[in-house]
Amino acid sequence: MTVARLILATDLDGTFLGGTDEQRRALYRDLQARDDLLLIFVTGRDRDFIARLLDSGEMPRPRYVIGDVGTSVFDGTALEPIAALEAPIAERWRGANARVRALLADEPGLRLQPTAFRYRVSYDCDPRLLSADLIPKVEAAGFDGLLSADRFFDVLPRGISKGSTLRRLVAALDLDASRVLVAGDTMNDLSLFQTGFNGVAVGNSEPRLVDAVRAMPNVFNSRLPGAAGIADAIRHFQPAAQGPDSLARPPVLSF
Ligand SMILES: [Mg+2]
Numbered sequence: 001m002t003v004a005r006l007i008l009a010t011d012l013d014g015t016f017l018g019g020t021d022e023q024r025r026a027l028y029r030d031l032q033a034r035d036d037l038l039l040i041f042v043t044g045r046d047r048d049f050i051a052r053l054l055d056s057g058e059m060p061r062p063r064y065v066i067g068d069v070g071t072s073v074f075d076g077t078a079l080e081p082i083a084a085l086e087a088p089i090a091e092r093w094r095g096a097n098a099r100v101r102a103l104l105a106d107e108p109g110l111r112l113q114p115t116a117f118r119y120r121v122s123y124d125c126d127p128r129l130l131s132a133d134l135i136p137k138v139e140a141a142g143f144d145g146l147l148s149a150d151r152f153f154d155v156l157p158r159g160i161s162k163g164s165t166l167r168r169l170v171a172a173l174d175l176d177a178s179r180v181l182v183a184g185d186t187m188n189d190l191s192l193f194q195t196g197f198n199g200v201a202v203g204n205s206e207p208r209l210v211d212a213v214r215a216m217p218n219v220f221n222s223r224l225p226g227a228a229g230i231a232d233a234i235r236h237f238q239p240a241a242q243g244p245d246s247l248a249r250p251p252v253l254s255f
Pocket of ligand 1: 011012013014015184185186
């Protein structure tokens with residue numbers, strides 16, 4: 001069992017990278033000062049973006065990275081894929097890139113992203129133009145379709161998401177689930193909250209996500225944006241200080 005007292009599994013754009021420069025710096029400084037942190041990035045971005053980001057040296061380095069909307073897993077040092085964790089993803093995808101591109105070649109409102117991803121096909125999209133049949137068509141072909149931030153449409157291996165891959169990582173590392181805090185801001189983060197781990201929807205979250213997590217007792221809605229929302233959530237889930245209020249809210253997490 002790893003002794004991490006805070007396992008922060010955070011989205012990047014709009015979340016860990018969101019908020020003002022000052023809010024980001026404050027969060028990164030606080031996290032860097034902790035010796036009980038296990039940091040995991042969970043992002044829609046690919047390895048090249050993450051490598052450039054880490055080279056900037058402005059933030060704490062994650063121990064693990066779940067990339068490509070949950071379809072890749074890297075160690076945080078060399079950013080090498082972790083084969084054991086990617087195997088079930090590759091197995092479900094079955095090299096479907098060309099098949100998916102052909103399936104959706106004539107769909108309105110989709111523009112193929114130029115990068116060749118390994119286990120997904122992703123589009124920039126105009127949601128106003130999308131066919132109502134798009135997601136059923138993708139699902140009928142054996143995949144999941146995910147519309148996020150009103151800008152992105154991802155075709156993913158069936159059942160694979162940021163949340164499902166994080167669950168497998170947490171299990172593989174034998175981590176204490178009660179120490180996990182997930183953070184996100186768009187619909188591709190919904191699966192993180194559906195894991196049941198404690199989580200924060202940061203203040204700049206897209207309205208569809210805010211609606212979707214409203215009834216989830218494990219999710220804290222911060223009013224603060226991005227990095228400041230994460231810091232807010234770490235305080236929120238901290239056990240109440242000793243005093244008359246300490247029994248009012250049983251501590252779920254003890255960071
Ligand atoms: Mg985001």
